[in-house]
Amino acid sequence: MERTILHSDMNSCYASIELLYHPELRGHPLAVGGDPEARHGIVLAKDQLAKKAGVKTGMALWQARQACPGITFVHPRMDLYLRFSRMAHEIYSDYTDLQEPFGIDECWLDITDSCSIKGDGKAVAEEIRSRMKRELGITVSIGVSWNKIFAKLGSDYKKPDAVTQITKENYRTIVWPLPAGDLLYVGRATQKKLAKFGILTIGELAQADIDFLQRVFGKMGAVLSVFANGLDQTPVSLENTEAPIKSIGNSTTTPRDLTCDRDAAIILTLLAESVSARLRENGFACRVVEVSVRDNGLYSFTRQRKLQMPTDITGEIADAAISLFRESYGWQNPIRSLGVRASDLTDPLTPFQLDLFLDQDRRDRLHMADMSVDSIRRRFGFYSIQRGIMFYDRALSKLNAKDDNTVHPHGYMERGNRTGADGAKADESGYATAGRR
Amino acid sequence: MEYKIYVRVAAEFTADGKMTPLWITWKDGRKYVIDRVRSCERAASRKAGGVGLRYTCMISGSEHYLFYEENYRWFVEAKME
Numbered sequence: 443m444e445r446t447i448l449h450s451d452m453n454s455c456y457a458s459i460e461l462l463y464h465p466e467l468r469g470h471p472l473a474v475g476g477d478p479e480a481r482h483g484i485v486l487a488k489d490q491l492a493k494k495a496g497v498k499t500g501m502a503l504w505q506a507r508q509a510c511p512g513i514t515f516v517h518p519r520m521d522l523y524l525r526f527s528r529m530a531h532e533i534y535s536d537y538t539d540l541q542e543p544f545g546i547d548e549c550w551l552d553i554t555d556s557c558s559i560k561g562d563g564k565a566v567a568e569e570i571r572s573r574m575k576r577e578l579g580i581t582v583s584i585g586v587s588w589n590k591i592f593a594k595l596g597s598d599y600k601k602p603d604a605v606t607q608i609t610k611e612n613y614r615t616i617v618w619p620l621p622a623g624d625l626l627y628v629g630r631a632t633q634k635k636l637a638k639f640g641i642l643t644i645g646e647l648a649q650a651d652i653d654f655l656q657r658v659f660g661k662m663g664a665v666l667s668v669f670a671n672g673l674d675q676t677p678v679s680l681e682n683t684e685a686p687i688k689s690i691g692n693s694t695t696t697p698r699d700l701t702c703d704r705d706a707a708i709i710l711t712l713l714a715e716s717v718s719a720r721l722r723e724n725g726f727a728c729r730v731v732e733v734s735v736r737d738n739g740l741y742s743f744t745r746q747r748k749l750q751m752p753t754d755i756t757g758e759i760a761d762a763a764i765s766l767f768r769e770s771y772g773w774q775n776p777i778r779s780l781g782v783r784a785s786d787l788t789d790p791l792t793p794f795q796l797d798l799f800l801d802q803d804r805r806d807r808l809h810m811a812d813m814s815v816d817s818i819r820r821r822f823g824f825y826s827i828q829r830g831i832m833f834y835d836r837a838l839s840k841l842n843a844k845d846d847n848t849v850h851p852h853g854y855m856e857r858g859n860r861t862g863a864d865g866a867k868a869d870e871s872g873y874a875t876a877g878r879r
Numbered sequence: 880m881e882y883k884i885y886v887r888v889a890a891e892f893t894a895d896g897k898m899t900p901l902w903i904t905w906k907d908g909r910k911y912v913i914d915r916v917r918s919c920e921r922a923a924s925r926k927a928g929g930v931g932l933r934y935t936c937m938i939s940g941s942e943h944y945l946f947y948e949e950n951y952r953w954f955v956e957a958k959m960e
Contacts, residue, residue: 465928
């Protein structure tokens with residue numbers, strides 16, 4: 443049976459919410475931006491007026507002011523946006539329990555089963571659109587289609603406050619002329635590579651030979667072809683389910699550029715504290731530690747290392763991160779941002795090989811000490827107990843990486859490749875149907 | 880131009896948890912009795928700026944909106960004087 447899938451996208455989400463709470467700013471260009479003092483000085487979102495003036499997401503605040511002199515900047519209020527996201531999900535849940543958020547402001551809904559009661563996809567989309575406007579005061583654009591990919595393209599097709607339906611009858615005229623770069627998973631590099639072969643639009647991608655795409659792009663070639671032909675089978679996940687955690691990481695742009703090993707050690711320790719606390723909270727131990735480094739010329743790299751033993755001990759993760767950093771960075775430039783990530787996660791109760799030359803009793807005690815620190819922080823706040831290294835530079839160490847960063851980016855395939863393009867299998871099933879149509 | 884003004888509200892809670900506002904006390908102490916609540920729905924106030932439960936109230940013969948915001952405070956859309 444053909445599915446009915448909606449993709450709802452709140453139009454310039456942060457800026458719309460800020461405008462709702464600051465009606466006096468309506469009619470003036472507005473951007474939501476970070477704190478230039480703490481050097482998070484980029485535009486996170488902008489309203490329609492600022493957009494028209496050429497302000498782009500990711501611009502530095504001073505660039506935005508250059509592009510649009512009359513612009514007003516407001517600080518982001520993440521808690522408020524999360525509240526709106528929750529209220530939006532409450533509205534969606536009147537129509538289906540198959541709703542899968544994609545970031546804070548986008549969501550897929552599979553309403554196949556409620557169409558008999560609530561009307562067809564277009565009717566439900568129109569109802570959601572008007573309810574969002576009335577009940578939350580923000581506009582959404584919604585795409586209606588039979589697969590997630592085209593639904594998402596539909597929500598991008600016409601903005602703001604609009605519904606676009608992409609059917610099997612009209613997708614060739616709506617979707618196919620769009621540039622290939624609009625498709626999920628076609629980033630700058632892929633787009634360039636496609637252009638080299640004369641593939642500029644989604645239609646040209648859809649009609650390209652599958653074997654050729656697979657030769658050039660590997661497995662992803664088949665996936666892209668499936669996407670472009672509207673054959674994506676990926677289901678919309680049930681609400682409130684999370685993909686299994688594969689890794690836990692934190693990164694931060696530091697309040698000032700880091701210039702020496704000690705600066706870096708402070709930040710890496712801080713990040714390791716957050717990562718290890720989250721490991722303990724979720725009952726994991728990690729076997730791989732990864733650091734990511736970005737210098738002030740915005741050159742960046744990541745390095746990772748396998749640990750001797752699975753661990754959730756702050757000290758061990760911090761030491762691994764610091765030594766990895768020292769070995770891989772020669773201080774060509776001051777550093778602007780650092781990250782620590784723990785991956786290859788295991789359950790800490792899984793039996794593991796002890797080491798004759800390693801004092802496991804001491805490791806157990808360290809683990810207990812970390813647990814005590816966690817519970818002290820839970821009761822008396824993050825800053826109630828700190829490591830000595832933090833006192834070298836209070837300006838750097840005032841960061842609370844664990845509680846300040848709570849929004850996670852999502853990948854389309856974080857629950858695995860469910861597109862229906864499983865390499866060879868796609869040739870038989872997916873493309874046979876493509877050929878028939 | 881209208882703006883948002885937080886007000887003092889007396890409300891009644893029924894045994895099954897339903898909340899109904901009874902009267903508003905204005906900043907100068909004047910009391911406005913709500914004669915009837917016509918409807919209660921979630922709505923945004925684009926004029927005053929905010930989101931919450933919107934009670935459409937009859938106060939001495941005319942209709943007014945009273946919002947119960949997510950921050951547990953009540954506000955009305957007031958006219959700029």
